[in-house]
């Protein structure tokens with residue numbers, strides 16, 4: 001059972017930023033990844049829709065033998081992690097949320113900016129996160145509609161991506177933010193571009209590495225750590241798998257095959 005794979009999913013390719021952290025920290029774990037790119041972006045969908053998709057994808061990953069589940073998506077976590085934990089109480093399930101706690105601890109100006117999807121920013125989970133950790137700082141939120149689509153297309157540094165990003169980041173800097181939270185798993189892929197647009201004194205924080213650490217401790221608690229060696233991850237997409245295959249060298253760092261998510265899950 002401990003040699004079984006860890007199942008990871010996102011609305012699209014964003015979760016690959018988390019998968020990279022998991023592979024770096026837990027190189028012996030076999031990994032499965034589903035990109036729900038046929039339904040991206042989640043950020044503009046209803047919580048009900050996202051719960052239904054998450055449910056189908058979780059079932060698919062369990063059919064493939066997954067011993068644990070990672071929601072490599074802030075938006076899906078806000079909408080669906082409670083429901084999944086209730087349905088599968090025996091399974092270690094890791095979700096993720098914007099890094100408000102570390103950002104609140106790190107800021108010196110006392111103003112923190114959050115770049116995330118509309119769905120995450122509107123969620124009750126995000127409101128609770130602010131309530132809990134952001135009492136002593138001012139938090140300025142910024143939805144980024146259209147950015148996920150640019151990243152899905154592999155447009156990490158094109159003029160259009162740069163223009164979009166500049167339009168969101170400049171008002172945050174004008175508000176005095178010295179810490180920016182990348183509150184969507186797609187956004188670490190445009191970190192180099194973001195770095196060019198903000199002064200060096202501004203910190204950029206995301207939660208990919210923390211998710212990998214949390215997964216490690218849950219696997220340890222359940223006695224589920226694999227001894228390896230693990231092969232390459234298996235990838236599925238609910239859109240055209242050729243599109244996923246095309247961006248894997250850029251976003252995963254290796255050319256690997258991707259399969260179509262079968263039947264009822266797609």
Ligand code: DGL
Pocket residue numbers: 010011012014015040041042043044072073074075076117120148183184185186
């Ligand atoms: N990658 C996702 C997140 O972390 C959502 C992107 C989207 O589909 O809108 O929030």
